[in-house]
Amino acid sequence: MELVAALHKRKSIRGYLPDPVEKALIEDILKNAVRAPSANNTQPWEFIVVAGQMLEQIGQENVKRLRAMEMPAPEHPWFGWPKDSVFRQRQVDLAKELFSLMGIERDDKQKRDAWMELGFRYFGAPAAIFILADKSLSDAGPLIDIGAVMQNICLLAAEKGLGTCIEDQGVMYPQVLRQVAGFPQDKNILIAIAIGWPDPAFPANAVETDRVQPNKITTWMGF
Ligand SMILES: Cc1cc2nc3c(=O)[nH]c(=O)nc-3n(C[C@H](O)[C@H](O)[C@H](O)COP(=O)(O)O)c2cc1C
Structure with a gap:
């Protein structure tokens, strides 16, 4: 696929068919994605790809913690958007658009919660690619490099007709990933x-x- 076409085709997909994604397809995506540039060619990224029942189990445990209102503990610098800023406005605009498409009324707490939980369950995707970086690296340093490899993954997936959604929600409870799937400490x-x-x-x-x-x-x- 031509690059410009792929850039326009890629978008966040939040609803998936149950069909599995062949391991070979994801292998091919990763093989090409790692051509991403990185500072001093440090290549700070590592991947864990989880599918099927194990991903389902991770999602369920995420949701349990979400319902228990456990404080999220992401392992990248936490970002927020200043109140009344254009950034916050864009976030609100996106939420409005998604809620409108999903038929979720502003005051329908049940449906809003269900939507939130769907994100913590990887939107029902049959697989998820997790990107990790060694803890010996600085907190913020590898993030720029990882952004490049992340975008490559999404574009290469789009080329194959696959959908992706980059998800902070999916890594809000790192201990779940360690406990359920043995992600490294x-x-x-x-x-x-x-x-x-x-x-x-x-x-x-x-x-x-x-x-x-x-x-x-x-x-x-x-x-
Ligand atoms: C770092 C990062 C984190 C994101 N986290 C989430 C997320 O947790 N849940 C979600 O639904 N979308 C998430 N997104 C997707 C963005 O909402 C999406 O990329 C943005 O709205 C632009 O829309 P598009 O991807 O369809 O072009 C994330 C995107 C990025 C780059």
Whole structure:
């Protein structure tokens, strides 16, 4: 697939068909994704790919903790959006769009909770790719490199007709990943990418997010 077409085709998929994704397909994606650049070619990324029953079990345990209102403990620097900022507004706009597509009313706590829980269950994807980095690395350092490999994974998946959703929600309870699936203690678990065949009938998959055009956010100098 042509690169520009892939950039436009990739979008977050939050509803999947139950069909499994062949291991060979994900292997191929990772083989090409690791061509991503990294500072001094340090390649700080490592992957754990979880599928099937084990992913299901992780999702259930995530949801248990979410319902118990256990404080999330992500292993990347925690980010927040200043109140009244354009960043917070964009987050609200996205939530409104997704809720509208899913028919979730603002004050329908039950449906809102169910939607939130779906995210903690990897949106029902048959597999998820977790990206980890060695704890000996600085907290923030590898994140830029990992962003590059993460985007490569999503674009390569799109080329194969697979859907992905990058998910902070999927790594909010790292201890679940360690307890249920034996993720190593000496790695930071930085991000999850749900991956699977998109369900064309799932309403939220129709989401089309917009972007601020570069002329509004670019300063040109010396031209
Ligand atoms: C670092 C990162 C974390 C994200 N975490 C979540 C998440 O936890 N749940 C979710 O539904 N989407 C998550 N997303 C997806 C974003 O909401 C999505 O990329 C954004 O709205 C742009 O939409 P698009 O991916 O469809 O182009 C995340 C994306 C990134 C880059």
